[in-house]
Amino acid sequence: MSLEHYFIIDSTLREGEQFVNAFFTPEQKVEIAQMLDAFGVEYIEVTTPLASPQSEKDCRMLARLGLRAKVLTHVRCNLEDAKRAVDTGVQGVDLVIGTSSKLRQFSHHLTIDEIIDRAQEVLAFLSTQGVEMRFSTEDSLRSDPQDLFRIYEAVDQMGVHRVGIADTIGIGTPHQIYALVSALRQRIRADIEFHGHNDTGCAIANAYAALEAGATHVDTSVLGIGERNGITPLGGLIARLYGTSPQLVAKYNLPLLVHLDRRVAEIVGVDIPFNNYITGFAAFTHKAGIHAKAVLNDPSTYEVLRPEDFGLTRYIHVAHRLTGWNAIRHRAEQLGVNLSDEQIREITRQIKALADVQALTLDEVDRMLWQAHYHNLESNPTPLSSGGIA
Amino acid sequence: MSLEHYFIIDSTLREGEQFVNAFFTPEQKVEIAQMLDAFGVEYIEVTTPLASPQSEKDCRMLARLGLRAKVLTHVRCNLEDAKRAVDTGVQGVDLVIGTSSKLRQFSHHLTIDEIIDRAQEVLAFLSTQGVEMRFSTEDSLRSDPQDLFRIYEAVDQMGVHRVGIADTIGIGTPHQIYALVSALRQRIRADIEFHGHNDTGCAIANAYAALEAGATHVDTSVLGIGERNGITPLGGLIARLYGTSPQLVAKYNLPLLVHLDRRVAEIVGVDIPFNNYITGFAAFTHKAGIHAKAVLNDPSTYEVLRPEDFGLTRYIHVAHRLTGWNAIRHRAEQLGVNLSDEQIREITRQIKALADVQALTLDEVDRMLWQAHYHNLESNPTPLSSGGIA
Numbered sequence: 001m002s003l004e005h006y007f008i009i010d011s012t013l014r015e016g017e018q019f020v021n022a023f024f025t026p027e028q029k030v031e032i033a034q035m036l037d038a039f040g041v042e043y044i045e046v047t048t049p050l051a052s053p054q055s056e057k058d059c060r061m062l063a064r065l066g067l068r069a070k071v072l073t074h075v076r077c078n079l080e081d082a083k084r085a086v087d088t089g090v091q092g093v094d095l096v097i098g099t100s101s102k103l104r105q106f107s108h109h110l111t112i113d114e115i116i117d118r119a120q121e122v123l124a125f126l127s128t129q130g131v132e133m134r135f136s137t138e139d140s141l142r143s144d145p146q147d148l149f150r151i152y153e154a155v156d157q158m159g160v161h162r163v164g165i166a167d168t169i170g171i172g173t174p175h176q177i178y179a180l181v182s183a184l185r186q187r188i189r190a191d192i193e194f195h196g197h198n199d200t201g202c203a204i205a206n207a208y209a210a211l212e213a214g215a216t217h218v219d220t221s222v223l224g225i226g227e228r229n230g231i232t233p234l235g236g237l238i239a240r241l242y243g244t245s246p247q248l249v250a251k252y253n254l255p256l257l258v259h260l261d262r263r264v265a266e267i268v269g270v271d272i273p274f275n276n277y278i279t280g281f282a283a284f285t286h287k288a289g290i291h292a293k294a295v296l297n298d299p300s301t302y303e304v305l306r307p308e309d310f311g312l313t314r315y316i317h318v319a320h321r322l323t324g325w326n327a328i329r330h331r332a333e334q335l336g337v338n339l340s341d342e343q344i345r346e347i348t349r350q351i352k353a354l355a356d357v358q359a360l361t362l363d364e365v366d367r368m369l370w371q372a373h374y375h376n377l378e379s380n381p382t383p384l385s386s387g388g389i390a
Numbered sequence: 391m392s393l394e395h396y397f398i399i400d401s402t403l404r405e406g407e408q409f410v411n412a413f414f415t416p417e418q419k420v421e422i423a424q425m426l427d428a429f430g431v432e433y434i435e436v437t438t439p440l441a442s443p444q445s446e447k448d449c450r451m452l453a454r455l456g457l458r459a460k461v462l463t464h465v466r467c468n469l470e471d472a473k474r475a476v477d478t479g480v481q482g483v484d485l486v487i488g489t490s491s492k493l494r495q496f497s498h499h500l501t502i503d504e505i506i507d508r509a510q511e512v513l514a515f516l517s518t519q520g521v522e523m524r525f526s527t528e529d530s531l532r533s534d535p536q537d538l539f540r541i542y543e544a545v546d547q548m549g550v551h552r553v554g555i556a557d558t559i560g561i562g563t564p565h566q567i568y569a570l571v572s573a574l575r576q577r578i579r580a581d582i583e584f585h586g587h588n589d590t591g592c593a594i595a596n597a598y599a600a601l602e603a604g605a606t607h608v609d610t611s612v613l614g615i616g617e618r619n620g621i622t623p624l625g626g627l628i629a630r631l632y633g634t635s636p637q638l639v640a641k642y643n644l645p646l647l648v649h650l651d652r653r654v655a656e657i658v659g660v661d662i663p664f665n666n667y668i669t670g671f672a673a674f675t676h677k678a679g680i681h682a683k684a685v686l687n688d689p690s691t692y693e694v695l696r697p698e699d700f701g702l703t704r705y706i707h708v709a710h711r712l713t714g715w716n717a718i719r720h721r722a723e724q725l726g727v728n729l730s731d732e733q734i735r736e737i738t739r740q741i742k743a744l745a746d747v748q749a750l751t752l753d754e755v756d757r758m759l760w761q762a763h764y765h766n767l768e769s770n771p772t773p774l775s776s777g778g779i780a
């Protein structure tokens with residue numbers, strides 16, 4: 001496991017621009033890049049200058065923004081694209097070419113030898129330009145592994161800094177990614193990057209398996225936005241690494257994550273998914289009585305992620321029929337109302353009966369607790385506790 | 391790999407009811423159960439009859455609905471709960487007990503020996519009642535594996551039909567799940583069920599790894615709803631299995647998935663996440679020029695899931711600055727407008743220039759194509775092609 005030394009290449013401004021809803025103005029690109037930089041990602045990948053005139057201007061501007069993160073652009077593996085990329089002033093150039101038989105047939109028409117020749121020509125140029133060089137094979141998972149290894153060994157010999165495994169269609173499983181990256185790790189000395197789409201729900205697990213197998217770099221985007229349903233989400237990768245050990249993500253400014261997710265969601269016109277990692281509204285909610293009881297005693301019983309570490313708070317939902325009397329007692333304590341265990345148990349029975357017929361609000365639960373409290377005071381008047389008067 | 395023989399236990403009506411927003415009326419429970427049954431899940435798990443009076447009535451009603459799917463209820467491992475469960479007429483009883491030191495300390499206070507004694511008592515009763523019996527350990531991933539194996543071997547001896555591995559807090563990785571299930575597979579003869587939460591983004595990959603390791607049953611819920619951000623989503627598991635081979639999910643009625651997702655989203659008051667597997671609005675969209683060109687030639691170049699198999703359609707987005715002239719040519723053909731390659735290339739340049747400044751709509755692209763078409767007709771009048779007049 002090489003989990004201690006890994007780098008995030010955030011591609012919100014490249015892959016994310018390929019999300020069907022995305023249109024980023026130059027100002028929004030700067031804002032997103034600066035937020036990502038403040039969060040602490042080590043690289044920011046931006047759209048090729050060949051996409052359009054404004055894309056070229058934006059690439060040039062982002063490359064010269066003076067960020068701590070290195071700015072990369074992602075171009076096809078040919079000399080013209082590489083020259084245009086270098087001319088923008090980026091700190092690194094990410095070359096990509098399809099290697100599966102499908103893409104060789106339908107996208108370009110090169111043989112493996114022709115791909116290697118092309119790579120040689122482009123890398124020979126780039127190696128004189130003082131930029132980080134990455135060479136990546138699109139659709140790696142459906143490529144013949146022997147073809148991949150031939151290409152990667154060749155570009156490794158040419159001095160490429162990093163090679164990329166790309167699960168472009170989101171078909172890989174963690175076992176497959178682990179096996180492929182492990183085999184590659186034995187064969188080359190360059191760093192290894194993983195880029196994974198999420199069509200079959202494994203983009204986070206696959207990125208993690210790649211790191212376990214010796215990959216050094218993972219591509220992400222904010223909320224995972226990208227082609228189709230997107231790639232490994234930045235927040236999801238952070239959640240996974242934190243779940244293994246919070247130390248692994250201590251280098252990032254975690255409370256900025258929620259601001260990144262919210263701002264990018266706003267710009268591309270989507271809601272943060274209700275079940276999103278860390279920042280979805282349900283992420284730190286607890287409901288069933290058994291869960292609520294244990295979490296009130298010790299949150300780690302049912303929480304792998306501490307909301308406080310992300311500048312967020314947990315919510316224990318008590319106003320429903322799956323509630324338990326420990327949760328209701330805790331709510332009474334929060335309100336500063338003083339009731340006997342017997343009273344709490346009776347109120348819990350009443351809550352369950354009411355919530356059985358229709359959805360109940362926390363207000364209604366609070367009212368029942370206050371009523372019992374005032375009833376107690378009337379039957380047996382005592383001064384309010386100091387906690388009650390502030 | 392035992393992927394050929396697996397069963398889905400859908401827990402929307404149990405785990406899903408623990409989603410913070412969920413309140414299901416009896417009518418809604420029937421509707422969801424019938425849709426799940428029509429989709430083809432083999433089991434439906436419902437809330438314990440001990441949760442509330444209405445929960446008991448609903449459990450009884452669902453158990454007697456005459457579904458093809460077996461109806462299970464999920465109760466704590468004690469004799470009273472088991473008797474109440476059997477009394478509802480369910481076809482199976484899912485017993486659960488916490489085995490991690492955290493849960494043993496904060497939830498109940500039993501030793502491993504006391505847990506085994508408790509299981510013995512409850513299973514002895516259930517085995518006389520003609521129901522399927524499952525025994526599951528909550529928070530299995532943070533339990534001592536030696537404790538787990540002792541308990542599972544004991545209940546296996548007692549004739550339990552199925553044991554459950556539960557990643558209750560969503561901390562497991564595919565490697566860990568694979569190792570745990572593989573080891574368990576060697577030790578017992580009962581079926582093995584996997585239940586995984588999604589806090590760190592691995593619920594789908596973990597369920598898949600469990601099946602690869604010899605598990606036979608996977609818990610899901612519609613949209614993954616459950617405690618916190620939920621569990622393995624039904625649609626996500628389907629996407630993963632289909633990605634390996636469409637044959638693996640041929641037993642299910644796939645076009646019903648989108649209706650299940652939409653209906654449950656409506657009932658619990660959430661939107662289907664934009665990036666949801668299969669049914670999110672972005673799932674079958676293609677944008678970058680290189681992707682669009684290849685997909686127009688052969689969708690499988692960039693699609694692991696065929697939208698047609700789910701009653702859905704793909705959308706190729708062409709009105710943006712990352713577009714390419716192949717995509718624009720295809721759009722012209724869809725409209726039945728007849729333009730030269732040179733004209734298409736010029737219009738593509740114009741589209742990129744316009745879309746570079748602000749978001750562009752498909753309407754505007756279509757207008758440009760029609761204008762060029764009419765301009766051609768005016769310069770060189772010819773009869774409309776038969777395709778153009780219907």
